[in-house]
Amino acid sequence: MKHGYPVIASDVFPESCKELRELGAQILDSPADVADKADRIVTMLPSSPNVIDVYTGPNGILKRVKKGSLLIDSSTIDPAVSKEMAVAAEKRGAVFMDAPVSGGVGAATSGKLTFMVGGPEEEFNAAKELLSCMGANVVYCGQVGTGQAAKICNNMLLAIGMIGTAETMNLGIRLGLDPKLLAKILNMSSGRCWSSDTYNPVPGVMEGVPSANNYQGGFGTTLMAKDLGLAQNTATNTKTPVPLGSLAHQIYRMMCARGYASKDFSSVFQFLREEEGQ
Amino acid sequence: MKHGYPVIASDVFPESCKELRELGAQILDSPADVADKADRIVTMLPSSPNVIDVYTGPNGILKRVKKGSLLIDSSTIDPAVSKEMAVAAEKRGAVFMDAPVSGGVGAATSGKLTFMVGGPEEEFNAAKELLSCMGANVVYCGQVGTGQAAKICNNMLLAIGMIGTAETMNLGIRLGLDPKLLAKILNMSSGRCWSSDTYNPVPGVMEGVPSANNYQGGFGTTLMAKDLGLAQNTATNTKTPVPLGSLAHQIYRMMCARGYASKDFSSVFQFLREEEGQ
Amino acid sequence: MKHGYPVIASDVFPESCKELRELGAQILDSPADVADKADRIVTMLPSSPNVIDVYTGPNGILKRVKKGSLLIDSSTIDPAVSKEMAVAAEKRGAVFMDAPVSGGVGAATSGKLTFMVGGPEEEFNAAKELLSCMGANVVYCGQVGTGQAAKICNNMLLAIGMIGTAETMNLGIRLGLDPKLLAKILNMSSGRCWSSDTYNPVPGVMEGVPSANNYQGGFGTTLMAKDLGLAQNTATNTKTPVPLGSLAHQIYRMMCARGYASKDFSSVFQFLREEEGQ
Amino acid sequence: MKHGYPVIASDVFPESCKELRELGAQILDSPADVADKADRIVTMLPSSPNVIDVYTGPNGILKRVKKGSLLIDSSTIDPAVSKEMAVAAEKRGAVFMDAPVSGGVGAATSGKLTFMVGGPEEEFNAAKELLSCMGANVVYCGQVGTGQAAKICNNMLLAIGMIGTAETMNLGIRLGLDPKLLAKILNMSSGRCWSSDTYNPVPGVMEGVPSANNYQGGFGTTLMAKDLGLAQNTATNTKTPVPLGSLAHQIYRMMCARGYASKDFSSVFQFLREEEGQ
CATH class of the missing domain: 1.10.1040.10 (N-(1-d-carboxylethyl)-l-norvaline Dehydrogenase; domain 2)
Known part of the structure; x- marks a missing residue:
């Protein structure tokens, strides 16, 4: 938002979005709802099953994703799951990239995180544009899963x-x-x-x-x-x-x-x- | 020798002193002989038993060490042995310091070794003067044995x-x-x-x-x-x-x-x- | 066969069944074919993906399994996969038990293997009857997956x-x-x-x-x-x-x-x- | 004592000998005093420095050991120290054997300890006679130090x-x-x-x-x-x-x-x- 982007967000714990709403973000009920409105989506989740659910579950992003959307997952999970999500996204005409992050809470607040990005090289610049708002370093690592690696x-x-x-x-x-x-x-x-x-x-x-x-x-x-x-x-x-x-x-x-x-x-x-x- | 000091040396394998002799060093038969002529002595040996032998053996330094001599051991050995040598040296009126070194053959040739020195703080400057000829860094670590540590x-x-x-x-x-x-x-x-x-x-x-x-x-x-x-x-x-x-x-x-x-x-x-x- | 049972078998490498055929066993093309003719089936495979394929693949046992069949898997695999297979078998009206084995080639030849069996307790006697032909010890371990554990x-x-x-x-x-x-x-x-x-x-x-x-x-x-x-x-x-x-x-x-x-x-x-x- | 041997003992904590004295043992002030009276001595101590002290210290066994005495150390210590003690004992005309023990307090009380004995093979029978009073198993392991090993x-x-x-x-x-x-x-x-x-x-x-x-x-x-x-x-x-x-x-x-x-x-x-x- 500091960089002028409108933000549409969702979280399984809606109360965690309160501060974001007060700053002007639009908060929706589910990942599917977000996918309906946004074509560049960043996810960050605790573990592999959450990622599978948020992407492929009944209210998941892929249920209503728009063709050509760029999906960036910044969770730290098993690279094999990242590859599965990429295959599932491709079937819906979208691009999935893994982009886990390093640096702690301080780095997040001051925008100095490092993102390690895996996915199609031709999409890297688009991903970097977004991720640069949050991180000082955005590094291209190779095919999908290599960010996790x-x-x-x-x-x-x-x-x-x-x-x-x-x-x-x-x-x-x-x-x-x-x-x-x-x-x-x-x-x-x-x-x-x-x-x-x-x-x-x-x-x-x-x-x-x-x-x-x-x-x-x-x-x-x-x-x-x-x-x-x-x-x-x-x-x-x-x-x-x-x-x-x-x-x-x-x-x-x-x-x-x-x-x-x-x-x-x-x-x-x-x-x-x-x-x-x- | 590059720094203008005369060098008197000894080695259990005399042939390893050949190059040094050609450069002008004086080569003697035993550590005791060296102790007889020099009052600042640096030793570097493979392991604890060698150090014990070179200092306290029948032809060892302490047999003929002069009172007030400064003995610096740059071997990497058990700190407990360094402490024993310091006690034995003190009985003969000499000061023993441990000063193991890090950095490889390249650093040795170019005088960029790091020395870590343990022993009486008031002797550190004297040790540093000598060791600085060989190393870029000479660090005081504390009482005898802490260089090894x-x-x-x-x-x-x-x-x-x-x-x-x-x-x-x-x-x-x-x-x-x-x-x-x-x-x-x-x-x-x-x-x-x-x-x-x-x-x-x-x-x-x-x-x-x-x-x-x-x-x-x-x-x-x-x-x-x-x-x-x-x-x-x-x-x-x-x-x-x-x-x-x-x-x-x-x-x-x-x-x-x-x-x-x-x-x-x-x-x-x-x-x-x-x-x-x- | 030594115990009087007729044997119907299948293997992805048919040549490995040659000796068995000469002893009088019937060799079929696929696990599904076996499931069509036999209602007590024992499998032994190198790893989890093979087990998944032999049970749930296109020519797998579950494609043509008869209701009430007893399926015993003696592979050593992840207990989580055993549990998945049990759920899949139950949907087809069959019972799946895991029964990995210990003891080497010598024990196998002399019928002295130990089987560790997981699955419904009421089916254990049926499993034990079969497995006792091959093993000296058949031990009930608990619910499905505990044999693997x-x-x-x-x-x-x-x-x-x-x-x-x-x-x-x-x-x-x-x-x-x-x-x-x-x-x-x-x-x-x-x-x-x-x-x-x-x-x-x-x-x-x-x-x-x-x-x-x-x-x-x-x-x-x-x-x-x-x-x-x-x-x-x-x-x-x-x-x-x-x-x-x-x-x-x-x-x-x-x-x-x-x-x-x-x-x-x-x-x-x-x-x-x-x-x-x- | 149960086996009819007179017992002469010493401990750095005299109070720990109280029970033994009441049973009829003679309690002396130092290991040297014991060595003066007994020619078969068993020691059991917590660690290497204690063994060195009890054998070679100023009031140690070797100060007054009789020629031909059999010295058995049942401490668990570094085999190298056992070897040193054997050399020191030999200089005084005595034989040193290491005989560490396994089994806990229960085994000690019921005389079911296992002794592992290192030292000259020709002395093993003499050692075994004594140790059999305390242990069910007395095993000859080889030269001095192998009991420890x-x-x-x-x-x-x-x-x-x-x-x-x-x-x-x-x-x-x-x-x-x-x-x-x-x-x-x-x-x-x-x-x-x-x-x-x-x-x-x-x-x-x-x-x-x-x-x-x-x-x-x-x-x-x-x-x-x-x-x-x-x-x-x-x-x-x-x-x-x-x-x-x-x-x-x-x-x-x-x-x-x-x-x-x-x-x-x-x-x-x-x-x-x-x-x-x-």
């Missing part, structure tokens, strides 16, 4: 880097190193990674990150566990060995079972650090 | 990042992503790490790295396995959980057993990537 | 025990223990497991097992990797942490990539044991 | 089997299987292990085990973590890959950090089983 790959490596940073900082502290100094050394050396230099999990090392705020906000452990489950599924299906990715998945799964589900995923430092007897 | 921590996180990058690149390729594009996406996102942006393990993604040269040169898998063994030992001794570091150790150990011992440690990509039936 | 659980624990035994025997040998003696000690102590006392992976410890025959025969690494993939999928879907099961999956996946695909799964001992430099 | 190997495989059983039972329960039935199926199949058939970690499956008593008693998580640390150290030193053993170590280390230190090691079932949101 890129997102899943990034988050798997992110989880590995975060747990690795947490282990490493914890070990260094136990060996007598000052945490700020250790972070500085890692960041000028080959141990450097996003989790060490931008989102350090140790309280007191950086400001403005969840570790400075008791692991509130940020990217929840449950969401990370979900993305790692997607990575594991795609790895199993393609017979790809991912030993660290797989163990990272298990660690975040254990954290969910031990009370860390809603904390930021950098709380793995806290999960690992307590000493015996405390 | 920093080095071990860095390399553990490096190994985790490298294996994670290899798994992730392999998975992305199997999911249809172009490797160069995937590296670019990771490097602008939260998956970014030194192994993805500076030392990418996938042939064809970067130039001038071991993956572009059939994994020749660089930092050998055996050496990485050794450093991860040190990390594991210190973690076990301090009761610190290091699940990914521990699995990384096991993977490099398996690679050593499967013929990768002398390849660069980024060859883990090759180790993981082959498909069944090939 | 039991099989997957057993094989996950089997894989963990086998890799654990291989690691342990290798470590003990390196520490100077005689392998036969170590096996004896484990088997009288709390380390005892099926892989140590019945199927020891170390050549020379037992006779009549694959390790005594260069890991020929037995249960192939590829098949174990497949079953561990199923275990991983069900664990991910039910949000169950399975850290060792997950790592076992990754190890068998790596073995497949390193040339062990067709060897018995106890060859993990060989995979782990080689020393550096050999 | 056998103990460490057994406990590593035990830990792997226990965690594997816990994961498997948890997964099966989530997939709809009755825990008692699943245990029965595993125990008649290839998933069978000591942890599934003798010490099942799921409450309600067996009686008389720690899982039936809120994980009280039995073998504590801290002790298991210690033994796994020894296994890890010996594996690292011998360059032996132990991927599952290593992960088992990390899991027990994490459990110690999360409040499970003093529970029986079968409580890993409880550690893994909780669901998100509970």
